Amino acid sequence: MDERKIRVVVAKPGLDGHDRGAKVVARALRDAGMEVVYTGLRQTPEQIVETVLQEDADAVGISILSGAHTFYFTKIIGLLKEKDAGDIIVFGGGVIPDKDIPGLLEAGAGAVFGPGTPTSVCVEWLEKAVADKRAKEQ
Amino acid sequence: MDILINKALAGDMRAIARIISLIENGDPIADAVMRRIYPLTGKAMVIGITGSPGAGKSTLTDKLIESFRKKGKTVGIIAVDPSSPFSGGAILADRIRMQRHTGDEGVYIRSMGTRGSLGGLSRGTREAVLLLDACGKDVIIIETVGVGQSEVDIIKIADTVCVVLVPGMGDDIQIMKAGIMEIANVFAINKADKPGVDRVAAEVRLMLELVRDKSWTPPVHLTVAENGTGVEEFAESIVKHHEFIKNSPEGARFEFRRLSSEVEDILLKNLTRKAEKVWRSQKSGKLMEDLAARKTNPYTVASDILRKLFPQADYDEGIKEANTSHVTPDN
């Protein structure tokens, strides 16, 4: 078998037009050898989940700087579960107040990274999360 | 495995997506899947979209999807973007331009990284197309990476190859040189809203006058992919070419050529895998040192490996010839 690459969708839900963070993180994941499907701006949760399934992604990274993070994280995680795809890793970042993070993790997000996080931290976290997920599959 | 294949054949999108990953990862199961589904293939219309980086391939593909959907056809898309030769990772971004179709059940879009493949496609593109064909997609569109002059693998897979050109890609010498000009069945001169389109179109038409095979003259369409201008006519030419290919002697010849290259590619791929395996098992520190010290040489090492793979064959052919004939210095 050749190498099993990590495939990850990076998505921008809603009307939030801040895309620098998403692009920076996408590049960092690419430079770590991952295949990153970038959805572009203004995606509905339904579109994001459908993209994740069509692309057979291991994980979906959501970038939100608009303040609507709780809604989108909860919605996307819920839709994935509905589609029997609750094993897909959901993580993300953006301008998200510390006080909201425990709620997102509770809802099923694997990790949430705020402004100023070195991208290497996001990369290492995801590498480990995917390795754990794959170990469970065996 | 059978369960997964049956699900895919019944149209289950996640099963299809999973099998494409197995194919991409070079899983040995992939060959078995192909054997199983091959009898069901050959029904879809397979379209290739190629052209230089940023020419508008994805935007045009998006408009083609719309056009075929309006006619009630289901569509599968394989969009290839380059993998980084350094990290092996990739940003797969063709899909951005087609996202409005995500959620339409009649459309399946899959992004693939080239993963070291140099011909403008990815390693598993052919197999992914066969799978989508077997699973009942009426139309399959393959978007190649942005190509330069010689990445023409698309002709081995697509029934109809569309080359997308744009104004300002260089002078007529550039157009003459580009290998992709020779593979086009239909041309789209995109970004026709920009100055210089007429010149490109004229140059292409001039070049086409010199083509010897007159059975099909590639139509040249001006398009503005961003707003859909000219796309309907472009789509019509694609369908026409497809009919031509299916109903003419040229078409049958083309199909034979393509099948032959398919066998060749599979053969070479499997041989390469086997040869690499033997080489990896033979490679030792000692052997590398012997090579470096010129105690042996790469040619001998390689023919020793071949001898392991095919014990009967004659690998010293060249050597014998060299000893007996023209290369001898006294001749």
Ligand code: B12
């Ligand atoms: C640059 C900027 C803009 C630019 C955006 C350019 C662009 N194309 O991205 C412009 C000028 C267009 C803009 C406009 C607006 N902005 Co503005 N903008 C910012 C600013 C100053 C920096 C954002 C940025 O690019 N940071 C750099 C990147 C690299 O960091 P990052 O996105 O945070 O990403 C890091 C982490 O969050 C994390 N991360 C992010 N995404 C992801 C995803 C994954 C998968 C992972 C793992 C990690 C991760 O990793 C990254 C690396 O560390 C912020 C303030 C701030 N300090 O954050 C305000 C800010 C985000 N904007 C804000 C607002 C209100 C707006 C506007 C509505 C109007 C306005 N007042 O200007 C408009 C709306 C535009 C729109 N359509 O959505 C507010 C949002 C308030 C809120 N959330 O409640 C902020 C917080 C400013 C503020 N304090 O008021 N903005």
Ligand SMILES: Nc1nc2c(ncn2[C@@H]2O[C@H](COP(=O)(O)OP(=O)(O)OP(=O)(O)O)[C@@H](O)[C@H]2O)c(=O)[nH]1
């Ligand atoms: N002016 C103009 N711009 C266009 C047209 N079609 C596409 N574009 C723009 O050209 C840019 C590239 O378009 P894509 O469709 O991504 O091109 P591509 O050939 O798929 O690019 P790669 O896959 O990266 O090689 C985008 O900014 C499009 O909006 C057109 O007809 N006119």
Ligand SMILES: [Mg+2]
């Ligand atoms: Mg493209």
